[in-house]
Amino acid sequence: MPGDSEGNAFVSFSTTATGTEIRVRDGVGTHEYTLQTDVPVSLERASPDRFISPVDTAVSFTTSELHLPPDSSVVVRDGHGEHLCQLGPEPREFVRGTYYAEVSPSMKTYVLVPDSAFTGYYRDYDELGTGPSLEFESETRVFLGVRSPHDRPQATITVPDDPSAIATAVSALGSALKEYSCERSWPTLRGHPPAIERGGELHVPDVLEKPDTGVTIALPPTYADVYRVAPLAYYLGADVVTAAGIDPELRLDVGHTEPLRRPGRTLEASVDRLLARCLLLDSLVRIDGYYSFTRYEYDEVAPHLPFYPPELYGESLDAQLMEYLEVPFDVLEPYVPQWPTTAVLRPDPGDVEVVPSLLDPLSRIHVAPADESAGASATGPEHDSNLDSRLFDPTVTAYAGRTPPVGETRLVPAAFENARHQKRNTPSECHLQCFGVDAAAVDAFERIRDTVVASPPDETPTLTTEGLPTRARLRRALAGDADFLHFGGRVTDAGFACTDGVLSPSEVDEVAVSLVSIAGQRDVETLVPLVERGALAGIAHEPASPAEQVGLLAGYLGQTFSLAAAAALGVRTPYRLVGDATTAIAAWQLPIVIDVESVAVDTHRVWYWTEPTDETSLGSILLPTEEFTQQTHSLAGAPAEQSPRVSTDELVEVFEAGFVVRLNGEVYPTSGDLTAETVRRSARRSLDGAPDQP
Template identity: 60%
Template sequence: MTDVDDVGNSLVAFSTADAGTTLRLRDEVGGHEYTLGSSEAVSLEPASPDRFVFPVDAAVSFTTSELVLPTDATTFVRDEQGEHLGQLTDERWSFERGTYYVELSPSPKAYVLVPDASFTGVHPTFGEFGSTPRLEFDEPTRIFVGARSPHERPQATITVPDDPEALATAFSYLGSSIKEWSCERSWPTIRGHPPAIERGEELHVPDVLEKPDTGVTIAVPPTYADLYRVAPLAFYLGADVVPGEEAELRLDLGYTEPLRRPGRTLEESVDRLLARCLLLDSLVRVGGYYSFPRYEYDEVAPHLPFYPPELYERSVGEQLVEYLEVPFDVLEPHVPKWTTTAVLRPRLEDAAVVPPLLDSLSRVHVATGADASAEPGRTLDTAVTAYAGRTPPVGETRLVPAAFENLRGREQSVPAECRFDFFGVGQAAVDAYDRVCNAVDTGHEDGVPTRRRRTRPTREVLRRALGASEFLHFGGDVTDEGFVCADGVLPWADLGSVETTVVSIAGGAGGDGVDAAVSLVESGAAAAVVFDGAVPDETVGRLAGYLRSAFSLAWAAELAADDTPHRLVGDATRSVTSRSGGTTPEVLDFTSVGTDRHRLTYRTEVTEQLELGSVLRPAADFAEGGYYLTGGSVVQSMGLTSAEVVDLFEEGYVVRLNGTVYPSAGELTLETVCRSARRALDETGQRT
């Protein structure tokens, strides 16, 4: 065998170090890497990714007697078919001769294929118990290591001239980042970032990109508007996009489904079909890598004309034929709340934002007419509606392409390391912030993060804060020139590099404040919130508290702003911090159905850690049905008494009772709950 110093491709590469006793795995797209250790020097040989039942981008093989694992990796063992056998811990496990996969979950994700061998494995947490995480083989064994890039950045860039048919060709390659064409692509880690698109003189598709071969074609009139509308579906289905007189889905099985029909717009059809596919794929995949109990499966599967696991090995087209037979009314209550619906303009310059939007599986609509509204029709539930190139309506978002670039490679701070700056507000803002942080359970045992309050900063103080804080509120005047500080105006051009994740300003009504927020995002911020005129200190504090508790800007503003008009700018789905253990923000939404009986809807949010298609298992005793899709709103069958509502509030949940949010300890008492119930029942005429 010949040593190979660097094996892999443009996504994942392997190399050796330390005289061959260290194997380095490198994510070529995102730049992440880690190492595995061997008891002896190894010689790497390229291996086929097809050896693995799991999708990998590249693989190598070598012989070793012992493999040292990353200390901070999560390590699962699976059998030859990929069925889960358990997670390695500090207790040594023995595995009799057979074929196994050992799954490692740092970045890039890796699988160690152990063919026809016996071994023992141990993985103490962070080096506890005096032992190193390792696999020990009973004899020198030839193993295979495959790795998959999380593919958080575009692998390549497609150049497109000002020609809709050229854009159609480019859109046919959007799905080239998806790792496999089974229903497992409903997992976000399987999808990857689509290739970037830029404007140029002629169409150029880099050789590294491969057009998916799923047997699905989307025909659409060759206009920018209709091409944008079908882009999410083209990505998720790996469809070949071709010009056509009518918008329709064509399968190589000979089946055709019209996408624009009487009473339903193209946008509605695409939104519904995308939601249908994601939800049903997430049910069919219980026959695949992860078979744990699912709430949505128990609720939906009995009403389907097929048994979901039986579709697991079927082609995309065969699955679609079955999926289209299901009435959407059966599915809609269980479709997760989508993160973003982007409203683009029917022009080529907006093509560049399509790939980063699809990275989070956003919906894409198109503005039409003088009022720049989207194509008329009923829109499914979405957290954020983001408009390109215009001031958004109150409560909505201005889409800024720079926000996507700003977020790449930026690590989220842990809660205790966050810095929050308040300028031009009273002590009430900080007090409200502290109350929310103390009430919402997000790992505050790590300590309260740094927070500063100043009345009116100098230009230098503000510039330094914009380069260091996770959240900054500026309560002073904002003009076309810049921030009005104690010693003059800090111009937009002199902001320097803005590292603040979220900036909050009282920018005045209409477009002036939005223009200021756009400048902040283009200087490096991820997002901004602009309040129309004066904003109560209490609102500022609550907003910051929810951001500290890992809520996205959009959800934090919804919970905190009450009736204060505001607009968002940039990536409003962004969180400034993350929760320990990969959990997601939760809201308990209660509706009173009696003076001492309240119906609970459990709501979760799609986050950067748990994107669309992910699942979570609530730790709370009241949660029913195992794992839930993130972004879901699950109505619990059990009702709760007023005393039980108060108990849950005191456990650290954000509680919304009959439409009113109670974020702070002491605000929700038994008397408050009963009074709210009586008022709600009187308003609906249920109490006599």
């Protein structure tokens, strides 16, 4: 009957007064959408076990037409989950059978059509809006299952200032995983961990079901060690226990114990390696699961493994780990995704509340020495990679409670909460605001921006420029609708030097701008209050060539790169970052970098790399469709080498396609200006000091 409501804490369903609209709401976040039927429907609770992929809750109803949310994509699978097609502009008829329609609006949605024939098509600008529809041969009982993106904490754990209590809280963070099989390597099956707050006594809400995966991490009761193992504990759903005088170790119910601190390798390095090992190998084992796509990493790695990955699919987690631990890490290392963020926390209870936000994107966690005077070199992450140093790597290290080293990030916890309210725009919807640049700078800004932002030309961001503002004008701009704001004036410890005085960040009540840029990387702390008041991130860079740098930075941001990647590509003077540097302001196409290493003047190795984003985070796979690629799925963030090697003339065609290219370590924007001779000169310079001549 109209008004019926079903669901659980994660997802709820209800019908409107007419009974022909089904509203689906996310109980954890703010997502919502509506489906339309041709007749009034009555919702009945259904078992989530009917679906081949995990769903939080499900309902059934009878209808002859189902109109899905506008602008959704729909993949149709048979009753065994095998991919059949993606609905396109032309109607597609499906003979009687059982099908799953996988829909991608704001929440993962599955429509189970049991024993029926139907037609899938895209309606075009009717009263329901452009979008996909399913039309059944007769009135049919269909099942609707939905999985929340779970991008916010479901509950809050209270902890006292005690390492053992924090270890108990960390043991409950894995309750956010939708599955404890290798499928958890898919980011959509890893929900946001519960929040943690400091309090007088330990309290873990009953709604959080502590995982039982057969994996335990044992370690001494120190804040530093509990923080260090938190990412691995979350991903494995491990129980974290503490005892004085023991060395950190991984314990499996099958009876195996694996030391996590070895001679010559820190606990941090061991945890980083093990987490990377599990994510990569899980992604190979899951090829026998929900999605059996061909994979670049599978073809490269599987022949060198001591086991056949699909045979491990149904095994217990501890049994899988026993096999994973037998693989030499150097076999896996070239195919591990580049981790976007490593957080460096302080070894005290003050940083415990930021841990769940760091684990949501699966960030690594390291801990600084208790004496901060040890310096940046002592607190940075251990880089454990044999990948060629010329491969693009925009990873950043985020430091809690201190000014970061050059090129790194100041961790500001408020950035994570701000990001939950951010709307990702297309480049044409992005507004870039620049203050305090002269006419020559504006010309360079526009020229470089229009060069960097690839076709179509109507998909470039809007740029507005002004001279140095008054205090009131800058305050209004920071609270305005710009996605990126650059202040080209002088910045001091007191604030922004405007035409009528200095605007202190403490005088700015609200910041709606996503990213803020200033000239003067030593003034990075000025940006911290802006993030605390609403911005997502900021960058402070030396003003040696402001027009070119700001233009490149804005161009790469408009091409959907994160702030960290845009800075790594476009800012050539020292800079520091603040907030969530993995933030991207635009969503339109994949942020792609083509890495090139010349092995001869006319022969080149080529890697295809896509930056992990909040939409394609660690564990996602992507399918390149460009002609020069192998057109095989690969992990987001993992450089995929293309085969065969390409000639100089073939490489110039890649440049003309409008990609960002790193040629022998030097960045070339998508300008199309590179000629074959430019490539050959670069090759000669990089090959054993060969002379730079035609």
